[in-house]
Amino acid sequence: MMGAKMNSYLMSQDARGQAEFYVQALGGEIQFLTTYGETPGTPDIMKDKVMHLSLTVAGTNPLMMADTFEPVAYNRSICISLSYDDVSEATSAYAKLSEGGESKYPFALQPWGAYYGEVIDPYGVTWMITKQ
Template identity: 80%
Template sequence: MGAKINSYLMSEDARVQADFYIGSLGGEIQFLSTFAETPGIPEEMKDKVMHLALTVAGANTLMISDSFEPVAYNRSICLSLNYDDESEARTAYFKLSEGGESKYPLALQPWGAYYGEVVDKFGVTWMITKQ
């Protein structure tokens, strides 16, 4: 027995957020369904994303859904990307920081790895590491 953890983000605009991650990290949308498939949904919600699955930075799955209420992220949960290549780590760091905030610059750490932290323009905190 076992389980796999997947990150599932609630969003104010899942399509835009997914496009940003694809542009920043590489990847593609694997599946997208809207609330139009749900009986009784108000007309203004029918084009909203019920479930979107995408691959990013290789074969990592990230899921996103439009929220019915305002979205607020905090630092109690972060997404961590670990790279083997310093150039790829730097590219991801800088692209994710566009329109966001650099919390900790990507730099060589005393433990021998490169580490940096960024909050993207959607409020998601990313920890970028190059071992």
């Protein structure tokens, strides 16, 4: 049976700024960034826009991004979930992601025995934070 590796790829109106926010909020590092300006014949207005960016967040979790030329409309139908082993790391991630964003579901111990919270970051991405 063949398999595939799945990665999250976010389209953004500010991929560079959004990636830097995630590095600050979750820890990690931008691994690769290329702009449209690196492609011959790119119009000046597009030269600084991100064609492809890859980063790692909260350890070695890959996340890819690019700038889009149309409005971005994230919705709650798709969320990014992070599961932590340590409650203080999970609490910190929740707090940092919610700075400038919106707390949808406060991070707290739930009746099913895990800590859980949901936040929409300042860029409109919904994150589900769990500590088992």
